[in-house]
Amino acid sequence: METAKKPFQLIDTSTEVSLQEKTFLVHGSKRFPIHAECASKYSLFFRYLEDQHISIPDGPVNLLFKNNGNSVELGPCRIIANSHLNGYGGRIVFTENVYDIQSLLLDKKVIKLQSAFSDLPLILDRKGNIRQIFKEYTGDLAYDLNVYKKIFDSLDWQYRDEPPEVKESIQKAIIEGEGQLFFQLLNDKLFTLSDIVSDFSSEEHQRHGFYFRQQLWNFIRCSAFMTRTNLKPRGYAGDSKMMKMVYANDYQGNTTFKKLMHKFPLDQPGAKSVRNRRKIVVKMIHKINEDMQVAKGQVFRVLSVACGPAEELQDILVSEQDFARYHFTLLDQDQLALEEASRIVEELERKTGAKADTAFVPASVRLIIANKSFKQNIGQFHFIYSLGLFDYLTPRVGSIVIENLYQLLKPGGRMVIGNFHASNQSKNFLDYWLDWKLNHRTEEEFLMLSKAIPASEVSIFFENTGNQMFLEIKKSKSD
8 A cells, every 4th residue: 555645734824924914115204015025034035016116225214014903113124135036126134123024924923133132130130039059059060160171172172183083082082981970070960959959949940040051051052952952943942853862862062072061961861761752652552553453454543742853753664564554643833843754754765665654734732622623634543642742731731632632542542641750850950951841740640631531541651760651541442
Protein backbone atom coordinates (compact mmCIF):
# COMPACT_ATOMS: atom_id res chain seq x y z
CA MET A 1 0.00 0.00 0.00
CA GLU A 2 1.59 3.28 -1.11
CA THR A 3 0.43 6.35 0.77
CA ALA A 4 1.91 9.79 0.80
CA LYS A 5 2.40 12.31 3.56
CA LYS A 6 -0.74 14.41 3.72
CA PRO A 7 -1.13 17.95 5.01
CA PHE A 8 -4.09 18.22 7.36
CA GLN A 9 -6.83 20.46 6.01
CA LEU A 10 -8.00 22.13 9.22
CA ILE A 11 -5.56 25.05 9.29
CA ASP A 12 -5.81 28.18 11.43
CA THR A 13 -6.00 31.04 8.92
CA SER A 14 -5.34 33.83 11.42
CA THR A 15 -1.74 34.32 10.23
CA GLU A 16 -1.28 36.96 7.55
CA VAL A 17 1.91 38.16 5.92
CA SER A 18 0.63 41.48 4.59
CA LEU A 19 -1.36 44.51 5.70
CA GLN A 20 -4.62 43.69 3.94
CA GLU A 21 -6.65 46.79 4.83
CA LYS A 22 -5.96 50.29 3.47
CA THR A 23 -2.41 51.26 4.23
CA PHE A 24 -0.80 54.61 3.54
CA LEU A 25 2.54 56.32 3.51
CA VAL A 26 2.08 59.76 5.08
CA HIS A 27 4.32 62.52 3.79
CA GLY A 28 3.49 65.93 5.21
CA SER A 29 -0.28 66.38 4.81
CA LYS A 30 -0.59 63.88 1.96
CA ARG A 31 -1.45 60.18 2.07
CA PHE A 32 -0.23 57.69 -0.55
CA PRO A 33 -2.09 54.33 -0.62
CA ILE A 34 0.26 51.34 -0.73
CA HIS A 35 0.32 47.56 -0.51
CA ALA A 36 2.80 46.46 2.18
CA GLU A 37 4.22 43.03 3.04
CA CYS A 38 6.69 41.74 5.56
CA ALA A 39 10.23 41.89 4.16
CA SER A 40 12.02 41.00 7.38
CA LYS A 41 11.31 41.19 11.09
CA TYR A 42 11.87 44.95 11.12
CA SER A 43 11.11 46.09 7.56
CA LEU A 44 8.36 46.09 4.91
CA PHE A 45 8.26 45.77 1.14
CA PHE A 46 5.75 48.12 -0.51
CA ARG A 47 4.34 49.24 -3.80
CA TYR A 48 2.12 52.20 -4.63
CA LEU A 49 -1.51 51.34 -5.41
CA GLU A 50 -2.31 54.49 -7.40
CA ASP A 51 -0.39 56.59 -9.85
CA GLN A 52 0.93 58.78 -7.04
CA HIS A 53 4.47 58.62 -5.74
CA ILE A 54 6.31 60.52 -3.07
CA SER A 55 8.41 63.06 -4.94
CA ILE A 56 11.15 63.14 -2.29
CA PRO A 57 11.65 59.44 -1.42
CA ASP A 58 14.61 60.21 0.83
CA GLY A 59 12.50 62.38 3.16
CA PRO A 60 10.85 61.14 6.37
CA VAL A 61 7.45 59.39 6.09
CA ASN A 62 5.03 57.69 8.46
CA LEU A 63 3.16 54.41 8.03
CA LEU A 64 -0.64 54.57 8.56
CA PHE A 65 -2.69 51.36 8.72
CA LYS A 66 -5.62 49.64 10.42
CA ASN A 67 -4.85 47.31 13.32
CA ASN A 68 -7.64 45.55 15.23
CA GLY A 69 -10.07 48.08 13.79
CA ASN A 70 -8.07 51.11 14.91
CA SER A 71 -5.96 53.50 12.84
CA VAL A 72 -2.31 53.31 13.84
CA GLU A 73 0.44 55.63 12.62
CA LEU A 74 4.06 54.60 13.11
CA GLY A 75 7.20 56.46 12.20
CA PRO A 76 9.26 58.19 11.24
CA CYS A 77 10.32 55.85 8.44
CA ARG A 78 12.46 56.13 5.38
CA ILE A 79 12.17 54.49 1.98
CA ILE A 80 15.03 52.44 0.61
CA ALA A 81 14.28 52.60 -3.12
CA ASN A 82 14.97 49.50 -5.19
CA SER A 83 13.59 48.74 -8.65
CA HIS A 84 14.64 45.07 -8.57
CA LEU A 85 12.17 43.75 -5.99
CA ASN A 86 9.66 41.90 -8.19
CA GLY A 87 7.29 44.82 -8.59
CA TYR A 88 7.86 46.41 -5.19
CA GLY A 89 8.87 50.05 -5.04
CA GLY A 90 11.29 49.55 -2.20
CA ARG A 91 11.65 48.77 1.45
CA ILE A 92 10.33 50.74 4.45
CA VAL A 93 12.51 50.91 7.57
CA PHE A 94 12.00 52.80 10.84
CA THR A 95 14.49 55.50 11.76
CA GLU A 96 13.74 56.15 15.46
CA ASN A 97 11.31 53.80 17.14
CA VAL A 98 11.81 50.39 15.50
CA TYR A 99 8.76 48.09 15.39
CA ASP A 100 8.49 44.31 15.06
CA ILE A 101 6.73 43.81 11.71
CA GLN A 102 6.21 40.08 12.20
CA SER A 103 4.37 40.64 15.51
CA LEU A 104 2.36 43.37 13.84
CA LEU A 105 1.22 41.17 10.96
CA LEU A 106 0.94 37.79 12.66
CA ASP A 107 -0.20 38.67 16.19
CA LYS A 108 -1.70 42.13 15.55
CA LYS A 109 0.56 43.50 18.29
CA VAL A 110 2.51 46.75 18.15
CA ILE A 111 5.87 45.89 19.74
CA LYS A 112 8.76 48.34 19.79
CA LEU A 113 12.28 46.91 19.62
CA GLN A 114 13.56 49.37 22.24
CA SER A 115 10.67 48.74 24.67
CA ALA A 116 12.98 46.94 27.11
CA PHE A 117 14.59 50.26 27.97
CA SER A 118 11.30 51.64 29.32
CA ASP A 119 11.47 49.02 32.10
CA LEU A 120 15.13 49.68 32.84
CA PRO A 121 14.64 51.59 36.14
CA LEU A 122 12.44 48.77 37.52
CA ILE A 123 14.89 46.12 36.37
CA LEU A 124 17.83 47.89 37.99
CA ASP A 125 15.86 48.25 41.24
CA ARG A 126 15.25 44.49 41.47
CA LYS A 127 18.68 43.84 42.90
CA GLY A 128 17.63 45.60 46.09
CA ASN A 129 15.26 42.72 46.94
CA ILE A 130 17.84 39.94 46.58
CA ARG A 131 18.88 38.07 49.72
CA GLN A 132 22.48 38.67 50.69
CA ILE A 133 23.31 34.97 50.87
CA PHE A 134 22.10 34.59 47.28
CA LYS A 135 24.18 37.56 46.12
CA GLU A 136 27.25 36.00 47.71
CA TYR A 137 26.48 32.61 46.15
CA THR A 138 26.04 34.11 42.67
CA GLY A 139 29.19 36.23 43.01
CA ASP A 140 31.27 33.23 44.09
CA LEU A 141 29.91 31.17 41.22
CA ALA A 142 30.70 33.92 38.70
CA TYR A 143 34.26 34.12 40.08
CA ASP A 144 34.75 30.34 39.73
CA LEU A 145 33.38 30.34 36.19
CA ASN A 146 35.68 33.19 35.24
CA VAL A 147 38.70 31.30 36.57
CA TYR A 148 37.79 28.10 34.72
CA LYS A 149 37.04 29.96 31.50
CA LYS A 150 40.38 31.75 31.58
CA ILE A 151 42.28 28.48 32.12
CA PHE A 152 40.40 26.55 29.41
CA ASP A 153 40.81 29.45 26.96
CA SER A 154 44.51 29.61 27.77
CA LEU A 155 44.94 25.90 27.04
CA ASP A 156 43.08 26.29 23.72
CA TRP A 157 45.48 29.10 22.81
CA GLN A 158 48.56 27.00 23.58
CA TYR A 159 47.68 24.17 21.17
CA ARG A 160 45.91 26.34 18.57
CA ASP A 161 48.56 25.70 15.87
CA GLU A 162 48.49 21.90 16.11
CA PRO A 163 47.11 19.85 13.19
CA PRO A 164 43.30 19.34 13.40
CA GLU A 165 43.53 15.68 14.46
CA VAL A 166 46.03 16.58 17.19
CA LYS A 167 43.90 19.49 18.42
CA GLU A 168 40.88 17.18 18.58
CA SER A 169 42.83 14.59 20.59
CA ILE A 170 44.17 17.19 23.03
CA GLN A 171 40.77 18.78 23.56
CA LYS A 172 39.17 15.39 24.16
CA ALA A 173 41.80 14.62 26.82
CA ILE A 174 41.09 17.94 28.57
CA ILE A 175 37.30 17.44 28.43
CA GLU A 176 37.52 13.91 29.82
CA GLY A 177 39.91 14.98 32.55
CA GLU A 178 39.72 18.53 33.86
CA GLY A 179 36.33 19.01 32.15
CA GLN A 180 34.74 16.37 34.39
CA LEU A 181 36.16 18.12 37.47
CA PHE A 182 34.51 21.30 36.18
CA PHE A 183 31.21 19.44 35.89
CA GLN A 184 31.61 18.26 39.48
CA LEU A 185 32.06 21.85 40.63
CA LEU A 186 28.88 22.91 38.83
CA ASN A 187 26.93 19.99 40.29
CA ASP A 188 28.15 20.86 43.79
CA LYS A 189 27.03 24.44 43.17
CA LEU A 190 23.57 23.15 42.20
CA PHE A 191 23.25 21.32 45.52
CA THR A 192 24.19 24.54 47.32
CA LEU A 193 21.63 26.46 45.27
CA SER A 194 18.91 23.99 46.27
CA ASP A 195 19.70 24.57 49.95
CA ILE A 196 19.64 28.37 49.60
CA VAL A 197 16.32 28.59 47.72
CA SER A 198 14.47 25.78 49.54
CA ASP A 199 12.21 28.19 51.44
CA PHE A 200 11.68 30.70 48.61
CA SER A 201 8.17 31.65 47.58
CA SER A 202 7.19 31.52 43.90
CA GLU A 203 7.70 35.27 43.65
CA GLU A 204 11.17 35.00 45.24
CA HIS A 205 12.16 32.22 42.84
CA GLN A 206 11.19 34.44 39.94
CA ARG A 207 13.00 37.51 41.28
CA HIS A 208 16.18 35.65 42.26
CA GLY A 209 16.20 33.66 39.02
CA PHE A 210 16.14 36.89 37.04
CA TYR A 211 19.04 38.28 39.11
CA PHE A 212 20.99 35.03 38.69
CA ARG A 213 20.68 35.06 34.89
CA GLN A 214 21.65 38.72 34.65
CA GLN A 215 24.80 38.07 36.67
CA LEU A 216 25.80 34.94 34.74
CA TRP A 217 24.58 35.87 31.26
CA ASN A 218 28.08 35.97 29.74
CA PHE A 219 28.56 32.34 30.81
CA ILE A 220 25.06 31.19 29.88
CA ARG A 221 25.53 32.52 26.35
CA CYS A 222 28.58 30.28 25.95
CA SER A 223 26.13 27.39 25.64
CA ALA A 224 24.04 27.17 22.46
CA PHE A 225 21.43 25.22 24.40
CA MET A 226 21.16 27.57 27.39
CA THR A 227 21.18 30.62 25.12
CA ARG A 228 18.17 29.25 23.25
CA THR A 229 16.20 28.34 26.39
CA ASN A 230 16.70 31.87 27.70
CA LEU A 231 16.05 33.80 24.48
CA LYS A 232 13.16 31.56 23.31
CA PRO A 233 13.33 32.58 19.63
CA ARG A 234 10.03 30.85 18.89
CA GLY A 235 8.34 32.36 21.92
CA TYR A 236 8.48 29.34 24.22
CA ALA A 237 10.94 27.00 25.91
CA GLY A 238 11.12 23.41 24.72
CA ASP A 239 10.92 24.11 21.00
CA SER A 240 11.94 21.46 18.48
CA LYS A 241 15.51 22.73 18.14
CA MET A 242 16.01 22.53 21.90
CA MET A 243 14.66 18.96 21.83
CA LYS A 244 17.06 18.03 19.03
CA MET A 245 19.94 19.32 21.17
CA VAL A 246 18.74 17.21 24.12
CA TYR A 247 18.58 14.10 21.93
CA ALA A 248 21.99 14.81 20.33
CA ASN A 249 23.56 15.16 23.81
CA ASP A 250 26.93 16.21 22.43
CA TYR A 251 29.60 18.87 22.85
CA GLN A 252 28.96 22.00 20.76
CA GLY A 253 31.05 25.15 20.56
CA ASN A 254 34.28 26.51 19.13
CA THR A 255 36.18 26.48 22.45
CA THR A 256 36.62 23.90 25.20
CA PHE A 257 34.75 26.07 27.71
CA LYS A 258 31.80 26.52 25.33
CA LYS A 259 31.64 22.79 24.66
CA LEU A 260 31.53 22.08 28.38
CA MET A 261 28.91 24.74 29.08
CA HIS A 262 26.74 23.32 26.29
CA LYS A 263 27.08 19.72 27.47
CA PHE A 264 26.50 20.31 31.17
CA PRO A 265 22.72 20.98 30.98
CA LEU A 266 22.32 17.97 28.67
CA ASP A 267 23.79 15.74 31.38
CA GLN A 268 21.28 16.86 33.99
CA PRO A 269 18.67 14.33 35.22
CA GLY A 270 15.84 16.26 33.53
CA ALA A 271 17.49 15.95 30.12
CA LYS A 272 18.17 12.26 30.71
CA SER A 273 14.49 11.71 31.46
CA VAL A 274 13.55 13.36 28.15
CA ARG A 275 15.80 10.91 26.31
CA ASN A 276 14.33 8.05 28.34
CA ARG A 277 10.74 8.96 27.46
CA ARG A 278 11.55 8.70 23.75
CA LYS A 279 12.62 5.09 24.28
CA ILE A 280 9.53 4.37 26.36
CA VAL A 281 7.06 5.58 23.76
CA VAL A 282 8.79 3.56 21.02
CA LYS A 283 8.48 0.35 23.07
CA MET A 284 4.86 1.12 23.90
CA ILE A 285 3.88 1.69 20.27
CA HIS A 286 5.35 -1.67 19.23
CA LYS A 287 3.84 -3.54 22.19
CA ILE A 288 0.36 -2.01 21.98
CA ASN A 289 0.28 -2.68 18.26
CA GLU A 290 0.97 -6.35 18.97
CA ASP A 291 -1.54 -6.49 21.86
CA MET A 292 -4.41 -4.92 19.92
CA GLN A 293 -3.94 -7.20 16.91
CA VAL A 294 -5.18 -4.70 14.35
CA ALA A 295 -7.32 -6.31 11.67
CA LYS A 296 -5.58 -7.43 8.50
CA GLY A 297 -5.42 -4.69 5.90
CA GLN A 298 -5.70 -1.92 8.49
CA VAL A 299 -2.91 0.24 9.92
CA PHE A 300 -2.16 1.04 13.54
CA ARG A 301 -3.16 4.69 13.89
CA VAL A 302 -1.00 6.88 16.17
CA LEU A 303 -1.49 10.53 17.18
CA SER A 304 1.39 12.55 18.65
CA VAL A 305 0.22 15.79 20.33
CA ALA A 306 2.83 18.58 20.51
CA CYS A 307 5.03 16.30 18.43
CA GLY A 308 8.03 18.61 18.01
CA PRO A 309 10.53 17.15 15.53
CA ALA A 310 9.11 13.63 16.15
CA GLU A 311 12.59 12.12 16.21
CA GLU A 312 11.20 8.94 17.76
CA LEU A 313 9.95 8.00 14.28
CA GLN A 314 13.56 7.14 13.45
CA ASP A 315 13.29 4.33 16.02
CA ILE A 316 9.89 3.12 14.80
CA LEU A 317 9.94 3.33 10.99
CA VAL A 318 12.97 1.13 10.43
CA SER A 319 11.83 -1.26 7.68
CA GLU A 320 9.36 -1.29 4.80
CA GLN A 321 7.10 -3.44 6.96
CA ASP A 322 7.01 -0.70 9.61
CA PHE A 323 5.95 1.88 7.04
CA ALA A 324 3.08 -0.35 5.97
CA ARG A 325 2.08 -1.08 9.56
CA TYR A 326 1.66 2.44 10.96
CA HIS A 327 -0.15 5.69 10.31
CA PHE A 328 1.13 8.75 12.21
CA THR A 329 -0.72 12.02 12.69
CA LEU A 330 1.74 14.61 14.01
CA LEU A 331 0.18 17.64 15.66
CA ASP A 332 1.98 20.79 16.78
CA GLN A 333 1.23 24.52 16.99
CA ASP A 334 4.74 25.29 15.70
CA GLN A 335 4.86 25.11 11.90
CA LEU A 336 8.67 24.98 11.98
CA ALA A 337 8.52 21.88 14.19
CA LEU A 338 6.18 20.20 11.70
CA GLU A 339 8.57 21.07 8.88
CA GLU A 340 11.44 19.46 10.82
CA ALA A 341 9.32 16.36 11.43
CA SER A 342 8.49 16.25 7.72
CA ARG A 343 12.19 16.34 6.83
CA ILE A 344 12.84 13.42 9.19
CA VAL A 345 10.07 11.41 7.51
CA GLU A 346 11.42 12.23 4.05
CA GLU A 347 14.89 11.09 5.07
CA LEU A 348 13.46 7.81 6.41
CA GLU A 349 11.62 7.33 3.13
CA ARG A 350 14.85 7.83 1.19
CA LYS A 351 16.65 5.27 3.33
CA THR A 352 14.02 2.55 2.99
CA GLY A 353 12.43 3.33 -0.35
CA ALA A 354 9.02 3.13 1.35
CA LYS A 355 6.30 5.77 1.64
CA ALA A 356 5.12 6.89 5.07
CA ASP A 357 1.44 7.26 5.89
CA THR A 358 1.64 10.53 7.81
CA ALA A 359 -0.44 13.66 8.33
CA PHE A 360 0.91 16.94 9.69
CA VAL A 361 -1.57 19.00 11.71
CA PRO A 362 -0.82 22.67 12.53
CA ALA A 363 -3.03 22.98 15.60
CA SER A 364 -2.90 24.49 19.08
CA VAL A 365 -4.49 23.35 22.33
CA ARG A 366 -7.17 25.96 21.71
CA LEU A 367 -8.13 24.24 18.47
CA ILE A 368 -8.30 20.83 20.15
CA ILE A 369 -10.65 22.21 22.78
CA ALA A 370 -12.79 24.70 20.88
CA ASN A 371 -13.12 23.49 17.29
CA LYS A 372 -16.18 21.26 17.00
CA SER A 373 -15.18 19.80 13.65
CA PHE A 374 -11.68 18.91 14.86
CA LYS A 375 -12.58 15.42 16.11
CA GLN A 376 -14.51 14.60 12.94
CA ASN A 377 -11.68 15.71 10.67
CA ILE A 378 -8.85 14.02 12.49
CA GLY A 379 -10.46 10.61 13.10
CA GLN A 380 -9.74 8.05 15.82
CA PHE A 381 -6.55 6.36 16.95
CA HIS A 382 -5.28 3.19 18.55
CA PHE A 383 -2.62 5.09 20.48
CA ILE A 384 -2.24 8.77 21.48
CA TYR A 385 0.78 10.21 23.21
CA SER A 386 1.85 13.65 24.39
CA LEU A 387 5.21 13.85 26.13
CA GLY A 388 6.08 17.54 26.46
CA LEU A 389 2.81 19.48 26.48
CA PHE A 390 1.14 19.02 29.85
CA ASP A 391 4.05 20.55 31.81
CA TYR A 392 2.80 23.89 30.44
CA LEU A 393 -0.96 23.44 30.99
CA THR A 394 -3.02 24.52 33.99
CA PRO A 395 -5.03 21.76 35.73
CA ARG A 396 -8.28 22.97 34.16
CA VAL A 397 -6.92 23.12 30.61
CA GLY A 398 -5.05 19.83 31.07
CA SER A 399 -8.26 18.06 32.15
CA ILE A 400 -10.20 19.40 29.17
CA VAL A 401 -7.47 18.39 26.71
CA ILE A 402 -7.34 14.85 28.13
CA GLU A 403 -11.12 14.60 27.91
CA ASN A 404 -11.05 15.69 24.27
CA LEU A 405 -8.17 13.39 23.36
CA TYR A 406 -9.92 10.47 25.05
CA GLN A 407 -12.78 10.88 22.58
CA LEU A 408 -10.28 10.36 19.77
CA LEU A 409 -9.30 6.91 21.07
CA LYS A 410 -10.70 3.84 19.40
CA PRO A 411 -12.34 1.29 21.76
CA GLY A 412 -9.54 -0.56 23.49
CA GLY A 413 -7.06 2.18 22.57
CA ARG A 414 -4.50 3.70 24.92
CA MET A 415 -3.25 7.19 25.72
CA VAL A 416 0.01 8.17 27.44
CA ILE A 417 0.63 11.67 28.81
CA GLY A 418 3.97 12.82 30.22
CA ASN A 419 4.60 15.34 33.03
CA PHE A 420 7.60 16.17 35.21
CA HIS A 421 7.15 15.09 38.82
CA ALA A 422 7.21 17.60 41.68
CA SER A 423 10.44 15.99 42.93
CA ASN A 424 12.28 16.61 39.62
CA GLN A 425 15.98 16.85 40.52
CA SER A 426 16.54 19.40 37.76
CA LYS A 427 13.82 21.83 38.82
CA ASN A 428 16.16 24.51 40.20
CA PHE A 429 18.50 24.17 37.24
CA LEU A 430 15.55 24.68 34.89
CA ASP A 431 14.30 27.69 36.85
CA TYR A 432 17.56 29.48 37.50
CA TRP A 433 19.92 28.62 34.66
CA LEU A 434 17.51 27.97 31.78
CA ASP A 435 14.52 30.20 32.61
CA TRP A 436 12.40 27.17 31.76
CA LYS A 437 9.17 27.16 33.76
CA LEU A 438 7.21 23.92 34.09
CA ASN A 439 4.07 22.91 35.97
CA HIS A 440 5.45 20.09 38.09
CA ARG A 441 2.85 17.73 39.58
CA THR A 442 2.50 15.03 42.20
CA GLU A 443 0.93 11.67 41.33
CA GLU A 444 -2.34 12.76 42.95
CA GLU A 445 -2.44 16.01 40.97
CA PHE A 446 -1.68 14.14 37.77
CA LEU A 447 -4.44 11.58 38.35
CA MET A 448 -6.92 14.39 38.97
CA LEU A 449 -6.50 15.50 35.35
CA SER A 450 -8.25 12.31 34.27
CA LYS A 451 -11.12 12.39 36.79
CA ALA A 452 -13.73 12.98 34.05
CA ILE A 453 -12.55 9.98 32.00
CA PRO A 454 -14.71 6.83 32.22
CA ALA A 455 -11.66 4.67 31.54
CA SER A 456 -11.39 1.02 32.50
CA GLU A 457 -7.76 1.49 33.51
CA VAL A 458 -5.83 4.59 34.64
CA SER A 459 -2.32 4.27 36.03
CA ILE A 460 0.94 6.16 36.54
CA PHE A 461 4.46 4.94 35.85
CA PHE A 462 7.93 6.55 35.85
CA GLU A 463 11.02 6.43 33.67
CA ASN A 464 14.36 5.37 35.18
CA THR A 465 15.47 8.70 36.67
CA GLY A 466 12.14 9.15 38.48
CA ASN A 467 11.88 12.74 37.31
CA GLN A 468 9.24 12.17 34.65
CA MET A 469 5.95 10.35 35.17
CA PHE A 470 3.38 9.12 32.69
CA LEU A 471 -0.37 8.90 32.93
CA GLU A 472 -1.59 5.86 31.01
CA ILE A 473 -5.28 5.63 30.13
CA LYS A 474 -6.82 2.55 28.51
CA LYS A 475 -10.22 2.92 26.88
CA SER A 476 -12.71 0.15 27.40
CA LYS A 477 -13.44 -1.99 24.35
CA SER A 478 -17.13 -1.38 24.91
CA ASP A 479 -16.83 2.40 25.22
